[in-house]
Amino acid sequence: MTAEIVTAAMLIIGDEILSGRTKDRNIGHLADIMAAIGIDLKEVRIVSDDENDIASAVNALRARYTYVFTTGGIGPTHDDITADSISKAFGVACEYDPKAYRMLEQNYMNRDLEFTEARKRMARMPVGADHIDNPVSLAPGFRIGNVHVMAGVPAIFQAMLDNVVPTLKTGTKLLSATVECPFGEGVIGGPLGEIQKAHPDTIIGSYPKYLDGNFWTELVARARTQDALDAAVAEITAMVASLKATA
Amino acid sequence: MTAEIVTAAMLIIGDEILSGRTKDRNIGHLADIMAAIGIDLKEVRIVSDDENDIASAVNALRARYTYVFTTGGIGPTHDDITADSISKAFGVACEYDPKAYRMLEQNYMNRDLEFTEARKRMARMPVGADHIDNPVSLAPGFRIGNVHVMAGVPAIFQAMLDNVVPTLKTGTKLLSATVECPFGEGVIGGPLGEIQKAHPDTIIGSYPKYLDGNFWTELVARARTQDALDAAVAEITAMVASLKATA
16 A cells, blocks of 8 residues: 655744734644644744735745645735735735625625625635635635635634535545653663664654653654554564663 | 844744644744844744755745744754754754763763763754753754754743843834724724824734624734834724724
């Protein structure tokens, strides 16, 4: 069986993250979902609300990865420039999408609210984009090419992503297993490196933890088959047992 | 008075963030510190443990921003490849730094611990780099050119950053003020955009909040002089008051 690799990148658009005002809560969520469905998240970028910066980041990422997921900047205010920036990246016009316009117009009419110019902005998207449904607050995200454009508010981002996930091609999942190790990296670094060399198709990571003046490590193996994972974990477990016996 | 602009980018090196295993806690900290000292954090990238990806990200970022801060990948295990990758980016050799080597050697000797090959790895850095002291666990980070290379473990990253901050050139701080607004973006989008147009040197952001089925917003003005900030905040406050009066 040949493992199928599907990759993704995330682009977070927002001065508020870079200024420290808002602490990101979307990276971890996307990373968890991607790992669960078998897509390798390979890169994340956070850029400010600048049309050129957004467009060039989108173009760099969409050329390199299977999928790009963006968050932020699709609301109705002047600093919401994602639709324009993505249109620029794809070289297409940014216009009112007729279906989105009618849906929003009808919604505000039903609620006896004015369909303001600001609200109309939420119907703008690159010509040719498909909608990503927004069950929380109606105004849709959109997909154009391999780029999925979603909201930055975590509750809306998560709901939009739930709608996107079933449409994605997925690859062979990276299975993972963790071995807790009571030794620091200086002790295990040598033997763990040998195990990595013996298992080139398995990704072995060492994550140092520091608590109350002591170092310990979480050793994580990731592989695309259960057999490969089990083989690496057996060697890591044996290494930890051997170190305990001689400690 | 001309505002002095100093910029920075952050590069996070680590598969563990991209896989979702570890949730990042360093972006928010760096963003807060940069805002506090008057450096504009303009971009963040997270890349995997791949030498070419790290080197090309470092080169892209160091050419564009005043400072680059990296976290992760400077420990003693096989997956700690940051020193090699940064050396590659700068086109210099990665070697044992004599001062770091002696310091670590002495430390392990004093603690009656073997100075293993893995531990020796922590003394490797690009030729010509300066140390960044590590008061938590001794093994230093390093600075080469405008790139500051620090640990990913939050307690160590924070301690290293504390040592770096006094060495940085800082710019005119972005002062900020927040106006809480009980209206959603669809209501305020139009008038807020007009205020932004009238205050081109002030960055006005609208951050939608969604709670229990209701939208409200935090309106944040950021400027490099108190006068500019006060003028924008006065207009935003008047706008909110006017909307309340007619609601």
